[in-house]
Amino acid sequence: MSEKDGIAPPAITNDQSISKIQKQRRKQPSTQELVDGILEHNKTALSRAITLVESTNPKHLKKANEIIEKCLPHANASIRIGITGVPGVGKSTFIEAFGKHLTKLGKKVAVLAVDPSSSVTKGSILGDKTRMEELVKDANAFIRPSPSGESLGGVARKTRETIILCEAAGFDTIIIETVGVGQSETAVHSMVDFFLLLKLAGAGDQLQGIKRGIIEMADAIVINKADGDNVKRAKIARTEFKRALHLFPAKDSGWQPKVTTCSAIEGEGIDAIWDMILDYMKTAKTQGFFEHKRKEQNKFWLLQTIDERLKSMFYQDPTIKEQLAAMLQTIQNDQISPFAAAQKLLALYNN
Amino acid sequence: MSEKDGIAPPAITNDQSISKIQKQRRKQPSTQELVDGILEHNKTALSRAITLVESTNPKHLKKANEIIEKCLPHANASIRIGITGVPGVGKSTFIEAFGKHLTKLGKKVAVLAVDPSSSVTKGSILGDKTRMEELVKDANAFIRPSPSGESLGGVARKTRETIILCEAAGFDTIIIETVGVGQSETAVHSMVDFFLLLKLAGAGDQLQGIKRGIIEMADAIVINKADGDNVKRAKIARTEFKRALHLFPAKDSGWQPKVTTCSAIEGEGIDAIWDMILDYMKTAKTQGFFEHKRKEQNKFWLLQTIDERLKSMFYQDPTIKEQLAAMLQTIQNDQISPFAAAQKLLALYNN
Numbered sequence: 001m002s003e004k005d006g007i008a009p010p011a012i013t014n015d016q017s018i019s020k021i022q023k024q025r026r027k028q029p030s031t032q033e034l035v036d037g038i039l040e041h042n043k044t045a046l047s048r049a050i051t052l053v054e055s056t057n058p059k060h061l062k063k064a065n066e067i068i069e070k071c072l073p074h075a076n077a078s079i080r081i082g083i084t085g086v087p088g089v090g091k092s093t094f095i096e097a098f099g100k101h102l103t104k105l106g107k108k109v110a111v112l113a114v115d116p117s118s119s120v121t122k123g124s125i126l127g128d129k130t131r132m133e134e135l136v137k138d139a140n141a142f143i144r145p146s147p148s149g150e151s152l153g154g155v156a157r158k159t160r161e162t163i164i165l166c167e168a169a170g171f172d173t174i175i176i177e178t179v180g181v182g183q184s185e186t187a188v189h190s191m192v193d194f195f196l197l198l199k200l201a202g203a204g205d206q207l208q209g210i211k212r213g214i215i216e217m218a219d220a221i222v223i224n225k226a227d228g229d230n231v232k233r234a235k236i237a238r239t240e241f242k243r244a245l246h247l248f249p250a251k252d253s254g255w256q257p258k259v260t261t262c263s264a265i266e267g268e269g270i271d272a273i274w275d276m277i278l279d280y281m282k283t284a285k286t287q288g289f290f291e292h293k294r295k296e297q298n299k300f301w302l303l304q305t306i307d308e309r310l311k312s313m314f315y316q317d318p319t320i321k322e323q324l325a326a327m328l329q330t331i332q333n334d335q336i337s338p339f340a341a342a343q344k345l346l347a348l349y350n351n
Numbered sequence: 352m353s354e355k356d357g358i359a360p361p362a363i364t365n366d367q368s369i370s371k372i373q374k375q376r377r378k379q380p381s382t383q384e385l386v387d388g389i390l391e392h393n394k395t396a397l398s399r400a401i402t403l404v405e406s407t408n409p410k411h412l413k414k415a416n417e418i419i420e421k422c423l424p425h426a427n428a429s430i431r432i433g434i435t436g437v438p439g440v441g442k443s444t445f446i447e448a449f450g451k452h453l454t455k456l457g458k459k460v461a462v463l464a465v466d467p468s469s470s471v472t473k474g475s476i477l478g479d480k481t482r483m484e485e486l487v488k489d490a491n492a493f494i495r496p497s498p499s500g501e502s503l504g505g506v507a508r509k510t511r512e513t514i515i516l517c518e519a520a521g522f523d524t525i526i527i528e529t530v531g532v533g534q535s536e537t538a539v540h541s542m543v544d545f546f547l548l549l550k551l552a553g554a555g556d557q558l559q560g561i562k563r564g565i566i567e568m569a570d571a572i573v574i575n576k577a578d579g580d581n582v583k584r585a586k587i588a589r590t591e592f593k594r595a596l597h598l599f600p601a602k603d604s605g606w607q608p609k610v611t612t613c614s615a616i617e618g619e620g621i622d623a624i625w626d627m628i629l630d631y632m633k634t635a636k637t638q639g640f641f642e643h644k645r646k647e648q649n650k651f652w653l654l655q656t657i658d659e660r661l662k663s664m665f666y667q668d669p670t671i672k673e674q675l676a677a678m679l680q681t682i683q684n685d686q687i688s689p690f691a692a693a694q695k696l697l698a699l700y701n702n
Contacts, residue, residue, distance in 0.1 A: 065691045072685040157690045164688065215598075216564060240598065247566075247595045298682045298689050305693035310661040331649045334423040337515065338649050339508045340416045342656035 031063050035070045041170040043142055053161045054147040068161050071168035076294070078167045079281060080174045082188040084214065085198030090224045091177055092131035094198060094264040099132070101270045102173055103140040110171035111135070113146035114159050114178045114188050142171060153308045156187040160301060163191065189217045190300050193290065194277050197221045199241070201233035216248060219257055219280060222273060226261035234261045253289045255280060319348050382414050386421045392521040394493055404512045405498040419512050422519035427645070429518045430632060431525045433539040435565065436549030441575045442528055443482035445549055445615040450483070452621045453524055454491040461522035462486070464497035465510050465529045465539050493522060504659045507538040511652060514542065540568045541651050544641065545628050548572045550592070552584035570608055570631060572596070573624060577612035585612040604640045606631060670699050 029037070029048065037045020052064040085091050099109045111132070135141045147158040163174050178188045189195050197218040215221070221241050226234035241259040250256065258276055262269030284290035314320055327341045336344075380388070380399065388396020403415040436442050450460045462483070486492045498509040514525050529539045540546050548569040566572070572592050577585035592610040601607065609627055613620030635641035665671055678692045687695075 065688070065694075068688050068691065069686065072688065076685065161688060161690065213564060213567060216567075240594075243591075244595045244598045247591065295683055299679060301689035302679065302682060302693055305690050306665065306696060307658070307662060309693065309697050310665055311658060314657065314661055328650060328653065331653060332646055334427065335420070337416070337419050337423065337512060338652035339512065339656050340419065342653055342660065343416075345657060346660050 031066045035067055038071060038165060038169045039074060046142065046165055046169040049165050050144060050162050054158050068164055071164050075164040075167035078172050078174050079277065080163060080176065080192040081277065082176050082178065082192035082195040083198060084178045084185050084188065087179060089198045089200055090264050091198055094224055095175055095177060096132045096135050097264040097267050097270050098273065099135045099141055099175065101274060103138050107173045108140045108171045109173045109175060110142045110166035111175045111177065112144050112159055112162055114155055114176060114184045115146040142166065152183055152187055160191050185214050185217060190297055193293065194219050194280055199223050200225055201230060201237035219255060220276060221257065221259045223261045224264055227263035227266050227268065253284060254287065255283060314349055317349055320345060323348060382417045386418055389422060389516060389520045390425060397493065397516055397520040400516050401495060401513050405509050419515055422515050426515040426518035429523045429525050430628065431514060431527065431543040432628065433527050433529065433543035433546040434549060435529045435536050435539065438530060440549045440551055441615050442549055445575055446526055446528060447483045447486050448615045448618050448621050449624065450486040450492055450526065452625060454489050458524045459491045459522045460524045460526065461493045461517040462526045462528065463495050463510055463513055465506055465527060465535045466497040493517065503534055503538055511542050536565050536568060541648055544644065545570050545631055550574050551576055552581060552588035570606060571627060572608065572610045574612045575615055578614035578617050578619065604635055605638065606634060665700060668700055671696060674699060
């Protein structure tokens with residue numbers, strides 16, 4: 001296998017063990033060899049398998065599916081945590097501090113990213129790995145940048161399948177980072193157990209820049225950079241958010257979203273956030289909501305994928321491509337109702 | 352035409368003028384006669400046309416489409432207002448007071464409802480017309496109960512096309528009532544210019560019973576029953592909501608949602624609500640947002656209808672019906688990923 005095949009070399013090679021996989025670097029490992037490597041907790045095998053998942057080559061997709069099927073029975077024993085927040089809120093610093101706290105507790109932490117706006121050339125949100133200098137060197141951590149992909153659906157599939165592989169490779173805490181400015185939070189929310197919104201204390205519109213609806217998805221709001229002169233403002237922001245969250249209806253889980261402050265750069269409040277997540281997990285598992293939510297998420301992704309493909313087939317149809325703009329214009333000119341227009345387009349498609 | 356054909360007699364017959372249509376009550380009017388009647392602002396013709404729109408008979412659907420196409424150039428010159436709130440909040444009393452205020456100002460008011468949970472037998476939210484005793488007798492008002500329909504999509508289509516007919520029949524203010532407990536608010540929000548959430552003052556969780564996300568859709572929150580002992584509590588609630596809304600990001604329109612109180616039963620604050628809506632309309636029209644939003648809504652309904660039909664065709668397919676449950680079980684048993692399962696089902700469908 002050469003890089004020309006669309007399979008880049010593993011992004012992270014900080015695994016010190018000399019494995020069969022590494023010796024065969026130039027030779028393409030079989031899917032079984034990759035699965036064996038993953039189940040032996042080998043990071044190189046994991047990276048190679050993820051690269052297959054991320055590939056757009058149909059042959060690789062087939063192999064990726066085989067690997068995932070074999071890994072699935074060994075997955076799921078983890079906590080999946082989504083972390084969002086606008087650029088500048090300190091996500092990388094937070095994840096570095098949070099991840100280090102977890103590895104010190106003996107946890108094995110995988111950090112992934114969902115950022116459909118990024119591409120290899122534009123750079124992804126986790127692309128600059130120097131932003132997590134210490135975590136990247138940690139033997140118990142695994143950091144993977146955002147896969148490139150044209151559609152959010154594509155990126156979401158890749159990330160979700162990467163979670164499976166990471167879990168099979170022994171990672172018990174999966175952190176998924178996303179930028180809180182697009183559609184990607186909904187996707188991430190639908191693949192994690194706990195969704196954390198990072199915020200900064202600021203005057204006036206606290207939610208400025210955050211997409212509508214995100215606050216309702218959050219299981220916790222953490223006000224970062226609560227240090228130095230900022231401590232007082234962070235505490236005021238915490239009070240305001242607590243008051244606002246109180247106005248929202250309770251979540252299906254019965255979990256009342258929490259608001260807390262932290263200073264990722266000084267390591268303050270990080271342990272309390274982890275304790276809060278453990279508390280959530282305890283409640284969710286005791287009440288059966290944890291299992292239920294994961295099952296619902298599986299179903300969501302099945303239906304979501306079908307929905308996306310059906311639409312994609314329709315809108316890629318040459319006749320539809322040709323007629324859609326004209327039909328839309330006819331609607332805007334009040335010559336036909338949107339419903340009658342839809343009927344006409346569907347009739348063209350089905351002929 | 353007999354009632355056996357699935358066309359019920361018009362629900363509202365408080366039109367005093369003796370028209371050609373009424374004389375031909377037993378004879379089925381042609382689509383052109385119905386269109387002429389609608390454009391002459393005849394309520395009986397309007398009711399009959401709506402009944403065609405609501406029918407599930409394909410012949411009626413064809414006729415309905417013809418009528419809508421001919422009415423479309425005469426529609427759109429109206430204000431469309433959505434009103435939601437949980438049962439008990441006083442929606443009917445509010446609409447009665449609000450509608451009477453508008454007809455006194457010379458407005459022509461149509462009141463429709465979206466309630467997909469209702470059916471003819473279960474009774475619809477506007478079915479009990481005695482709840483709007485005065486408005487129902489008002490020559491400048493037209494009240495139509497929720498159409499029955501199995502799917503929200505079906506009900507939404509019927510309501511949206513009924514709006515077109517009402518506008519062509521000279522109604523300049525369209526009020527659409529919905530119960531704030533299901534998916535229907537999103538549908539109503541996507542067919543109105545202004546979305547009003549009715550609330551009651553209460554201790555603790557102000558949004559109890561309101562579906563998540565509704566508060567973000569509201570252009571105004573009106574705290575009803577601000578009378579007697581309730582005035583003080585209503586004012587406190589208003590302050591709390593104002594504070595909470597301040598935390599939300601600004602709407603695309605730049606409109607900052609308003610919070611106000613009223614007593615529908617005493618007629619207090621109703622005029623101020625209408626003034627607020629006029630203020631909104633002025634801003635929205637000056638800034639071009641009004642037109643833009645209606646165009647976006649047209650596009651939304653085209654894409655939404657296509658999406659629904661594509662899914663409906665897929666899930667009604669006999670092979671898919673047979674395989675879906677088993678495939679879902681395979682996913683829940685961790686034998687296949689949701690994405691690979693979707694691929695398999697789509698391959699079956701396309702064969």
